[in-house]
Amino acid sequence: MRDFQIYEIKQSVFENNDREADKLRTELKKEKTFLLNLMSSPGSGKTTTLLRTIDGLMGKHSMGIMEADIDSDVDAKTIAETGVRTIQLHTGGMCHLDAGMTRQGLEEMGTEGLDLVVLENVGNLVCPAEFDTGAVKNAMILSVPEGHDKPLKYPLMFSVCDALIINKIDVLPYFDFDMDKVIGFSRRRNPNIQIFPISAKTGEGVEAWCDWLSEQVSAWNG
Amino acid sequence: MRDFQIYEIKQSVFENNDREADKLRTELKKEKTFLLNLMSSPGSGKTTTLLRTIDGLMGKHSMGIMEADIDSDVDAKTIAETGVRTIQLHTGGMCHLDAGMTRQGLEEMGTEGLDLVVLENVGNLVCPAEFDTGAVKNAMILSVPEGHDKPLKYPLMFSVCDALIINKIDVLPYFDFDMDKVIGFSRRRNPNIQIFPISAKTGEGVEAWCDWLSEQVSAWNG
Numbered sequence: 548m549r550d551f552q553i554y555e556i557k558q559s560v561f562e563n564n565d566r567e568a569d570k571l572r573t574e575l576k577k578e579k580t581f582l583l584n585l586m587s588s589p590g591s592g593k594t595t596t597l598l599r600t601i602d603g604l605m606g607k608h609s610m611g612i613m614e615a616d617i618d619s620d621v622d623a624k625t626i627a628e629t630g631v632r633t634i635q636l637h638t639g640g641m642c643h644l645d646a647g648m649t650r651q652g653l654e655e656m657g658t659e660g661l662d663l664v665v666l667e668n669v670g671n672l673v674c675p676a677e678f679d680t681g682a683v684k685n686a687m688i689l690s691v692p693e694g695h696d697k698p699l700k701y702p703l704m705f706s707v708c709d710a711l712i713i714n715k716i717d718v719l720p721y722f723d724f725d726m727d728k729v730i731g732f733s734r735r736r737n738p739n740i741q742i743f744p745i746s747a748k749t750g751e752g753v754e755a756w757c758d759w760l761s762e763q764v765s766a767w768n769g
Numbered sequence: 770m771r772d773f774q775i776y777e778i779k780q781s782v783f784e785n786n787d788r789e790a791d792k793l794r795t796e797l798k799k800e801k802t803f804l805l806n807l808m809s810s811p812g813s814g815k816t817t818t819l820l821r822t823i824d825g826l827m828g829k830h831s832m833g834i835m836e837a838d839i840d841s842d843v844d845a846k847t848i849a850e851t852g853v854r855t856i857q858l859h860t861g862g863m864c865h866l867d868a869g870m871t872r873q874g875l876e877e878m879g880t881e882g883l884d885l886v887v888l889e890n891v892g893n894l895v896c897p898a899e900f901d902t903g904a905v906k907n908a909m910i911l912s913v914p915e916g917h918d919k920p921l922k923y924p925l926m927f928s929v930c931d932a933l934i935i936n937k938i939d940v941l942p943y944f945d946f947d948m949d950k951v952i953g954f955s956r957r958r959n960p961n962i963q964i965f966p967i968s969a970k971t972g973e974g975v976e977a978w979c980d981w982l983s984e985q986v987s988a989w990n991g
Contacts, residue, residue, distance in 0.1 A: 589923060670810075672811050693811055715914065
């Protein structure tokens, strides 16, 4: 038996996604629920980073996780084992979530008693950047093996994110990855972006990320 | 001065992309030009693999490369240094290329005298899988750091590809990547997929990939 539901979300019919996103944020503010939209390429370590984040914030915040994928439920299975409220959203082939789809997920999961919900968006550096989900903050993960030129090639994603997690720093010795360059390129797109180099595998750097996220949640819900 | 042009392609107006793709393939057949559509996540090593492929096929085939990106020209610069005919296509934010956009690129670059053109598609495992570009064959790269579960999460991409290059095998010792599993998962989606484990960095395995590609080109143009 599964510890989580699989829910098929449908492309929403709203013409004005920005307005729907603002409406959702206003409701979340009233409910004292902070929504984080977590984006990245496939395979950058979103789920492992989430496991570390759940561990780091356990006892401080009551969390819920929405796993959005085109198919499969491997990530939701892993997350549900931690005991946090989890739902798997299937996008029916869609490459991103908009505010209406995010709302469907939130309603299906239920946000009562949760002060922090994380939406793990579809693994894609292009389309998710174009749609405001209604989240309070956007964060993205770039992993070391992907290379330091990504802010040049996917500028919108780096522009819309409040936080950039640079994951897999444990394998830095094996890749030609220039940390100074990636920070410079990212800041050129987005001078205010908060940058957290971490290894979700070893736990290095995770505390600073969790502290930042916890502060954002407290500021929103306070 | 640049050795390549940057060309802004526009979303095409054709209602029936499949028909346009078939039409383009028929024309390429007549012109004896083989078009390969190369897809992957951001940062899986498409450009480095292309450099190895150019090196491996030099003297056997006359090649042209179309680099499609949302922004930047870092990859086209690298490719143009090899001396092969290169064009940078900017998609104006679009997350994929369709047959009409591919045709615009081919016309702008010019295919006279080329028997192999490679389209480096936008880094994205979702949207490019949904659009037939008119290519004769589709290939994708999955890199070891992305993990072996990707065929479960991005099934359409693995279904539409004739060849799967598994790149970055030089870093296998540092990742929990199960080669048998990824081969099994991929074959479940696509029993006929040709699989080539390589390291574009060290050159390991590249010869088998180049041999396969060369055979495809000769069969098409013969």
